[in-house]
């Protein structure tokens with residue numbers, strides 16, 4: 001079985017790669033920096049004695065996505081599991097001052113993710129097998145003033161995955177939407193929160209388990225399901241007054 005990691009330099013993607021490789025699966029690590037991707041692949045190959053390769057992709061190079069998936073499949077064979085883990089979260093206030101930043105947030109987290117999922121889903125549907133694991137976020141469950149560009153892009157990606165799942169179901173292609181809370185990665189560096197921050201390895205264990213059980217959606221860690229239930233149930237006339 002072959003697993004494609006999109007955004008392989010993300011600690012979450014890398015940990016997921018190690019988890020699949022520990023089960024003997026071949027890995028293709030892809031990131032903007034081909035050298036970094038190859039380094040991730042070499043480490044995985046060395047530690048788990050599996051086939052692993054690495055290469056360049058960019059979420060914003062829309063015209064290259066189809067050819068990129070072809071390149072991956074000629075390197076490691078048909079992709080059985082694709083993990084869409086790349087993402088950006090620039091400062092919200094800076095994005096309000098400079099819409100270019102906001103636009104990049106939307107294009108990387110949503111448009112780029114949807115473009116790659118389409119290229120992968122088309123092939124998986126033809127083969128009537130495969131799984132797409134999309135990393136959304138709890139931030140996509142409700143818009144908040146502190147990060148609504150990032151949150152809206154992640155929320156759009158969640159809705160996209162829902163529709164894709166509906167399309168893929170009759171073709172035996174699984175679409176898993178992962179909604180992490182706070183994870184200890186460069187994205188959350190310096191963030192202060194009363195809610196526990198979990199390790200990428202803990203996230204990876206839960207994600208791989210959920211994918212292999214055929215799940216559709218998940219919060220990780222699980223307690224975010226309860227936190228978001230409360231946040232989503234606050235009536236809008238009250239919610240709009242909160243400083244969140």
Ligand SMILES: NC(=O)c1ccc[n+]([C@@H]2O[C@H](COP(=O)([O-])OP(=O)(O)OC[C@H]3O[C@@H](n4cnc5c(N)ncnc54)[C@H](OP(=O)(O)O)[C@@H]3O)[C@@H](O)[C@H]2O)c1
Pocket residue numbers: 006007008009010011012013031032033057058059060084085086087088108135136137138179180181182183184185186187188
């Ligand atoms: N950390 C959290 O608390 C948290 C919570 C909820 C959801 N998430 C989501 O989890 C995923 C992984 O994030 P992380 O926390 O591991 O963050 P991270 O360490 O910042 O990783 C983000 C990854 O996205 C890649 N990337 C950025 N722009 C790209 C582009 N244009 N094309 C291709 N790749 C691009 C980066 O690659 P480069 O090395 O090339 O920059 C990097 O590999 C993201 O989708 C994030 O939104 C994270």
